[in-house]
Amino acid sequence: MAIGATIHTFTVQLSDVDRGVYEELQLRVARHPSETDAYMLTRVLAYCLEYEEGIAFSEGVAATDEPAVSVRDLTGALVAWIEVGAPDAARLHTGSMKAERVAVYTHRDPEKVAAPWAGKRIHRGDEVLLHSFDPGFVERMAGAIERRNTATLTRTEGRVYLELNDASGESDVHTRSAA
Template sequence: MALKSTIYKATLQIADMDRGLYADHTLTLALHPSETEERLMVRLLAFALSVPEDDHDGALVFARGLSDTDEPDVWRHALDGTLRQWIEVGQPDERRLLRACGRAGQVGIWAYAASTLIWWQGLATRMARQRNLTVWQLPAAQSQALGALAERSMQLQVNVQEGQVLVVHGERMVELHPQRLHPAP
């Protein structure tokens, strides 16, 4: 018998001073049986830091990700069906990255494992020409602290200022410092 996904619900309040974005989102996320809460929370963070100001040209939504190899973790289609954003969490292989860059207007990668720099060093020169690709590294200790905030029902505040991210859940908070690996800062 196949294991079922676990459902998480999040009320997300975003105050992104860097982009001038202030928004509230009520989200339902499915934790795939092979996924950790750390990865789930990095997906949620990727959503918060990538969501557009409005959805007049399509909404950013969670895709099937781990359940479907043809879909990313998060994506946005324009109203005409054009794929605007493709967002992956983890360390996708070169073929998947190139396919995503060919299909979407913007591709974002959110890598969070301790091995991220080794993974990226192996791909950096081959991905240098991909102008629509942005790769972010979330230090492993910070992503683990973010994962510790996970609960089946969450009310999160995500505050962004000068590249620093503060995620608050009740009395607990995690400060994050995402580092852009590509394009080089």
């Protein structure tokens, strides 16, 4: 019998000073058995740092034709395609064709994530943004994940400060073009 997803809950006090977004978020995140805690935390960070009306998680690794996180407007039109991890160029190309904006959040080395994209066709590749964190930040913070989580996430001047359960850490958010 296959093992199903594990549900984690996150209560997040979000203060995104850079964008003027202040919210309390109640998130239910399904973690697939093949998904690492670091990947799941990166999904949560992407959701929070991109938070706006119409944002939603996809079905995760089982969703092959949609991004990890998406934003739709009131008409249902896809506004933002947000990938997590190390998507291939074809996914970024598809996302850029379908949505106004494409972003990637990764907990991995951004140079290694972007290297396979070189020379590949990515529609509006210069507009696709790759966001990463300081080395080891996500992995350290992922060690604090429990089934029920309380977090405070603050972004100011391009730096994030995260308190997750009993752990705290900070990191710059590094941004570069995918092209």
